[in-house]
Amino acid sequence: MRLDLNDIQGLFARGYRAHRYARFTLFTAPAPAAEPATGSALLQWLLPHVTTAAPFAADVAVQVAFTASGLRWLGLPDQVMGGFPAEFIEGMTNTNRSRFLGDVGDSDPRYWAWGGADQPRVDGLLMVYATDSGLLERRQEELRQQLAGIGITETTELPARERGDTEPFGFHDGISQPVIVGLPKAAGTERTVPAGEFVLGYPNARGQLTDRPLLPAADDPMRLLLPDPAGSGAVDFGRNGTYLVFRQLEQDVEGFQRFLDAATERTDGSADPAHRTALAAKMVGRWPSGAPLVKAPAQDNPALRDDNDFAYSGDPLGLACPIGAHIRRANPRDSLPTGSAASLDTSDLHRLLRRGRSYGPDGDGGAATGLYFICLAGNLARQFEFVQHTWLNNATFNGLYHDADPLTGSHLAGGSTFTVPARPVRRRYRGLPQFVRTRGGAYFFLPGISALRYLAQLRKSGRPMQTPA
Amino acid sequence: MPHQLGVTIRAQVEAEQVVPLRDWLAKMAHSGTADSLFAFGRMRGLHFAKLFVLDEVTDFDGRRIPASLVLMTEVDAPLRPHMAELIDVGGPGIDQAFGFCAGYPGAGANRRVRIAWLRRHLVQASAFYVNTVGRGLQQIRQEAHLHDVLEDYLDQGDWAGRAPDDVRRELRAYVAGRADLAWAMRPPAPPSLPFRMREATHKVAVPLALLPLLPALTAILPVWAVLLRIAEQADQPVTQRPTLEHLEEVASYEDFGTQNPYAVAGFLRPGLLRLVTTRTMMFATDYAVRHIYNDDDLAGIKTIHFARWVPLDGWRRMTFATSYDGAVEAYNDDFIDQVWWGLNAAFGSADGYPPTRWLFWGGAKYEQQFKNTLRIHQVPVPVWYSAYPALSADNIEDNARIRAGLRDDMASADAERWLSLL
Numbered sequence: 001m002r003l004d005l006n007d008i009q010g011l012f013a014r015g016y017r018a019h020r021y022a023r024f025t026l027f028t029a030p031a032p033a034a035e036p037a038t039g040s041a042l043l044q045w046l047l048p049h050v051t052t053a054a055p056f057a058a059d060v061a062v063q064v065a066f067t068a069s070g071l072r073w074l075g076l077p078d079q080v081m082g083g084f085p086a087e088f089i090e091g092m093t094n095t096n097r098s099r100f101l102g103d104v105g106d107s108d109p110r111y112w113a114w115g116g117a118d119q120p121r122v123d124g125l126l127m128v129y130a131t132d133s134g135l136l137e138r139r140q141e142e143l144r145q146q147l148a149g150i151g152i153t154e155t156t157e158l159p160a161r162e163r164g165d166t167e168p169f170g171f172h173d174g175i176s177q178p179v180i181v182g183l184p185k186a187a188g189t190e191r192t193v194p195a196g197e198f199v200l201g202y203p204n205a206r207g208q209l210t211d212r213p214l215l216p217a218a219d220d221p222m223r224l225l226l227p228d229p230a231g232s233g234a235v236d237f238g239r240n241g242t243y244l245v246f247r248q249l250e251q252d253v254e255g256f257q258r259f260l261d262a263a264t265e266r267t268d269g270s271a272d273p274a275h276r277t278a279l280a281a282k283m284v285g286r287w288p289s290g291a292p293l294v295k296a297p298a299q300d301n302p303a304l305r306d307d308n309d310f311a312y313s314g315d316p317l318g319l320a321c322p323i324g325a326h327i328r329r330a331n332p333r334d335s336l337p338t339g340s341a342a343s344l345d346t347s348d349l350h351r352l353l354r355r356g357r358s359y360g361p362d363g364d365g366g367a368a369t370g371l372y373f374i375c376l377a378g379n380l381a382r383q384f385e386f387v388q389h390t391w392l393n394n395a396t397f398n399g400l401y402h403d404a405d406p407l408t409g410s411h412l413a414g415g416s417t418f419t420v421p422a423r424p425v426r427r428r429y430r431g432l433p434q435f436v437r438t439r440g441g442a443y444f445f446l447p448g449i450s451a452l453r454y455l456a457q458l459r460k461s462g463r464p465m466q467t468p469a
Numbered sequence: 470m471p472h473q474l475g476v477t478i479r480a481q482v483e484a485e486q487v488v489p490l491r492d493w494l495a496k497m498a499h500s501g502t503a504d505s506l507f508a509f510g511r512m513r514g515l516h517f518a519k520l521f522v523l524d525e526v527t528d529f530d531g532r533r534i535p536a537s538l539v540l541m542t543e544v545d546a547p548l549r550p551h552m553a554e555l556i557d558v559g560g561p562g563i564d565q566a567f568g569f570c571a572g573y574p575g576a577g578a579n580r581r582v583r584i585a586w587l588r589r590h591l592v593q594a595s596a597f598y599v600n601t602v603g604r605g606l607q608q609i610r611q612e613a614h615l616h617d618v619l620e621d622y623l624d625q626g627d628w629a630g631r632a633p634d635d636v637r638r639e640l641r642a643y644v645a646g647r648a649d650l651a652w653a654m655r656p657p658a659p660p661s662l663p664f665r666m667r668e669a670t671h672k673v674a675v676p677l678a679l680l681p682l683l684p685a686l687t688a689i690l691p692v693w694a695v696l697l698r699i700a701e702q703a704d705q706p707v708t709q710r711p712t713l714e715h716l717e718e719v720a721s722y723e724d725f726g727t728q729n730p731y732a733v734a735g736f737l738r739p740g741l742l743r744l745v746t747t748r749t750m751m752f753a754t755d756y757a758v759r760h761i762y763n764d765d766d767l768a769g770i771k772t773i774h775f776a777r778w779v780p781l782d783g784w785r786r787m788t789f790a791t792s793y794d795g796a797v798e799a800y801n802d803d804f805i806d807q808v809w810w811g812l813n814a815a816f817g818s819a820d821g822y823p824p825t826r827w828l829f830w831g832g833a834k835y836e837q838q839f840k841n842t843l844r845i846h847q848v849p850v851p852v853w854y855s856a857y858p859a860l861s862a863d864n865i866e867d868n869a870r871i872r873a874g875l876r877d878d879m880a881s882a883d884a885e886r887w888l889s890l891l
Contacts, residue, residue: 097722100796206805211710238667317889337771337863338807342848349802383800389724390799396727398860401616414859424636424888425628428620 001202001229003195007240007448009063011127012199012376013183015174015355019129020163021136022357024163024246024372026114026442027147028154029073029123039074041150043456046126052449058450060139063127064452065244065444067091070123075458076213080237083213083444088243088381092441093117097141100385102393102410107438113248114156114440122442124245133162160357160372167358168251168369169280169407169435171291176308176331191344196380198353201229201239201448205348210378212238224454233248240448241378245314245352245384245442247409248359250370256435257278263429279429282420283406285325286435313340318421324403329391336398350386352377370439370447406444408436470605471514471545472660475597475777476552478540480570480590484525485537489524490569498722498851504575507562509854512554514545514606516777517792519730520566520852528785529739530640538570541732541790543607543775546664563587594753598767598776598791600862603660604869609857612868615644615653619891621869634886641875653872672760696742697828704738705823707838711845718849724796727861728774730853731800732790733846734781736820743818744784746828750814751778765866768808774862777853778815787819788848794861797847801840809833823845 005013009042016022030038043064051061072081080324081089082170090097093109093116103109109116126143130136141386147155167173176301178193179186186192187340196204200212214234215225259282264275277300287296291304294312297320312328312335315321321328328335331351336343352375360369377383391397392405395415404415418429447455482490497503504510509518518541525536540563544551555563557580564576564583575580622643628636644650659665679686703882723729737743758767758776767773772794779788793800804812813832818824823838825831857865867890874887 067583082710086711086713088715094717096717096724100720100724206834206836207837317886338769342806346802346806349806382802385797386798389796394727394795395859396794396864399863399867401864402859421889424631424633424885425623425626426889426891428624451748 001195002181003053003199004226004240004448007226007450008053008199008242009448009461010051010056010061011063011244011355011446011448012055012353014056015062015177016129019059019061020133021054021131021133022127022129022160022163023136023140024158024160025126025128025140025143025147026122026156026158027124027126027152030151030153031071037459038151038457040458040460042124042152043074044145044460045150047449047452049457050449059131059135061127061129062075062139063446065125065127065446066455067122067124067442067444069121070446071455073123074455076455077219078217080213080215083211083215083238084255085211085380086442087385090182090447092247092443093392097385101388101438102404103438103441104410105412106434109412109438110443112438112440115442116176116440120154120156123350125244125442125444136414137240158372159359161359161362161369163357164362166288167371168253168360168362169256169284170306171280171284171286171288174354175286175290175357177304178326178353180353191349194307194353197348197351197383198376199240199242200378201226201236201241204378212236212241214238218276220454221452222457224450224457226448226450236456237447237451241262241451242378242446243380243384244444244446245373245375245377245380245441246444247373247375248370248439250368250437250439251370252433252435252437255433259435279420282322282325283418285327293320293325297321301429306327311335311340320424322418322420323398324400324406324419326392326405326407327381329397329405330387332391332398344348350391352383352387360361370436376446402430406432470603470608470657470660471547472603472664473516473599473605473775474544474546474548474551475594475775476540476542476544476548477539477777477779478587478590479590479592479781480567480573481522481539482522482536482569483571484535484724486569487522487525490538492568493565494522494851502634503562503852506565507559507852507854509559509853510856511544511558512544513550514795515551515854516545516606516609516856517730518542518852518854519732519790519792519850521732521848521849521850523734523781524786524848525735526786528736528782533827534782536788537560538566539732539788540566540745543599543792548662549562550589552584553580555587581843592779592781594777594779595748595753596778598762598773600767600774600865601765601869602759602763604865608657609860609865609868611612611652612865612872613857613860615650615872616864616868616891618647618650619644623891627729629707632881633888636888637874637879637884640708643732645873650759653875656873657869658875662716665796668759673757675756692747694827695744696822697746698826700738700740701825701828704822706835707821707823709821710841711786711847715847716844719844719847722850722853724860726855728792728794728858729796729800730790730792730850731797732788732848732850733843733855733869734786734848735822736786737784737818738820744829746817747787747815748784750818750828753807754778754811754815768811770803770807771866785879787816789815790855792855797844798840801843805836805839812839 012198049062064422115122179189180195181192182195192206196202204210214228217235220235226239228234228236260276264272286292287300288303289300289302291301292310294310294315334340334343355374355394357372361367395404402417411432418434420427488669520540523537524536566571644653774792776791810829813825813829816822817828823835824831871890
């Protein structure tokens with residue numbers, strides 16, 4: 001099935017690497033009684049600006065996504081909402097889900113900067129990317145005025161740091177991405193992942209269509225939506241849309257440095273910079289340059305900075321790249337105990353299309369720094385939530401004992417050990433502090449263009465309003 | 470070491486007692502008072518326990534099946550002292566829980582009367598899977614302790630430049646020198662001789678008994694297959710999804726640690742064909758888990774500590790219950806990708822299961838139908854006890870290998886691999 005790139009938002013096809021400046025605006029819809037057509041007005045104005053996945057050369061890109069409450073506000077009927085999975089409907093801050101995702105302790109939504117229980121409801125997300133900062137500022141100002149003009153006043157702006165080569169802990173990031181069938185990069189790539197893993201309405205890695213909201217064709221009299229590709233005769237609200245996970249992950253850079261210093265200082269108390277870098281690399285699975293440890297076990301090799309062509313079969317005991325290293329658990333590749341081929345197939349069921357951006361000052365600015373973790377996934381439970389729970393935060397991942405992800409994991413519940421396999425005896429680091437803390441987050445739906453057009457007219461003709469939950 | 474038993478006790482709950490019982494269970498679960506009430510931790514050889522309610526349902530013939538309370542334990546043999554301890558140790562909890570049930574003698578009754586009542590409510594499983602048959606609670610705990618001792622010892626030494634053999638020798642000498650770890654230098658005792666003889670006899674007797682029936686079975690098989698295939702044509706895809714309320718309740722008892730409880734219950738599809746199919750598959754499952762999958766994995770899945778299949782209400786219903794590692798999403802994915810055929814064989818005749826083809830194909834392969842139907846039929850388990858909540862089945866197996874590696878000589882490469890377990 002050909003990808004309908006003109007109907008898919010651009011973030012699916014690209015991370016806007018050349019658009020080094022980005023700002024994300026969260027908004028809360030005004031009370032419905034105030035102005036029924038607000039959502040419609042917003043979308044009418046936005047639609048011409050929304051960037052698609054088709055070939056693209058503009059200096060500014062705009063994307064728009066909605067939470068479940070946002071879609072209700074726009075007028076999506078309950079029976080259509082019922083076609084979304086529970087994860088999306090319940091949202092990221094559901095108590096059981098918080099426990100599942102490791103959003104406990106300091107990361108509890110009670111302490112979040114936005115999106116938490118006592119904060120304004122998040123209904124929508126506007127993402128603006130630009131090639132220069134002035135351009136971003138101008139477009140952002142225009143956006144502010146538009147939002148205010150149509151009555152959306154409750155907003156939170158999340159400014160990303162200028163896109164650079166390293167994330168706040170000092171590592172080159174975002175190297176490994178799934179290569180999607182149907183996108184130009186797939187040509188000549190050995191291992192690809194079916195598009196349905198990252199966009200709805202296309203076969204997924206199991207050759208099936210992931211559940212998505214369908215509605216009777218009669219409910220779309222203007223024929224704005226595309227037909228259900230399964231041939232049911234219904235129209236498909238989900239088609240060419242996908243889920244967008246947004247989490248603000250604050251990184252305790254100072255704490256990370258302190259831990260490394262203390263763990264690697266020599267017996268005489270002096271610093272050991274080489275050992276320090278090596279330990280940090282063991283935690284990540286790559287050197288600061290990005291070079292993977294399985295290919296550069298002894299020292300950094302900047303020539304391998306974007307290398308993603310590696311496997312773990314040559315390193316079964318983790319002597320080069322620890323079993324518990326961040327990248328070996330976020331994407332275990334061939335290293336799961338089911339054996340190489342089956343392990344690769346399993347890994348493909350749990351891929352994330354990462355689109356994150358760092359925030360905060362670059363260097364010792366004193367202000368908080370971190371990552372706006374953003375990823376796209378066709379199945380929140382099987383992709384994002386699985387990776388977060390079963391691979392990253394799982395203290396017994398792949399035969400480990402007390403080891404959650406050393407870098408991003410929750411180190412509260414018995415997962416605060418990091419084991420570095422070595423000859424003849426491993427070294428274990430115990431009592432790791434928490435280096436990453438969740439400060440906000442929500443699950444969004446990033447609709448296809450047809451679905452946006454459909455949403456734009458739902459309230460236009462004065463249809464009855466529903467109260468957002 | 471003893472073999473393990475899967476004990477199921479089920480008792481009817483009067484209609485007016487269902488809501489109070491459920492409220493009591495939920496309140497106890499969320500306030501964390503179950504441990505002190507049931508004192509599961511003080512029952513000898515108890516690995517896991519779960520307590521849950523099966524709601525009132527109506528079967529395909531319109532017959533009402535009243536609600537019931539189910540207690541499941543996985544415990545080291547023998548049965549008799551365990552049944553006594555349920556009352557003698559867990560009495561305060563058992564009396565209250567089964568006090569909601571019809572005919573329970575009550576806390577004031579003689580202990581023997583209460584034990585006898587529980588025994589009368591025992592339900593036989595049609596198959597019971599034990600991750601590693603014969604690995605008792607004491608062994609699991611001892612070997613976890615050995616693991617911790619060795620890890621600490623390794624932390625204290627400077628091993629740079631030493632050969633793996635050499636390190637292993639030192640660890641052996643250390644353990645051998647500690648009187649409290651003397652057991653670790655010996656292999657764990659096997660299960661009792663009568664148990665081993667019974668299992669060995671069963672292993673041989675079943676194929677032998679089936680041998681003379683082979684011609685008849687060969688003749689019946691194609692007929693059965695065609696009939697089943699015809700019946701399968703009428704099976705409908707799963708279009709239902711679990712309600713948010715149900716998901717919320719089930720999830721409120723999940724994901725507090727390394728392991729999770731799991732229980733599903735549902736009707737068999739009506740008709741003799743489905744009943745015969747299920748009973749045959751259960752017979753095969755019983756044989757497979759006793760003689761093939763009795764050491765470390767269930768058809769390749771290594772995350773399940775215990776599992777059981779229990780027919781209910783005269784084989785009109787089945788329940789399947791496990792204690793497993795990780796989360797339900799991962800658990801289901803393992804099933805879909807590794808033992809879809811086994812799941813289809815065991816549950817293909819269950820009402821609401823995604824349609825199978827020739828019993829073994831289809832079914833679990835329909836990912837979302839499969840996941841939805843399992844969630845729909847999942848029963849919340851408000852009371853759940855694990856004797857070793859932080860240990861994955863992998864950890865337990867590795868700990869056994871650590872102990873085994875202390876005994877015999879091994880090659881240098883093996884010593885290195887053995888050391889990597891620590």
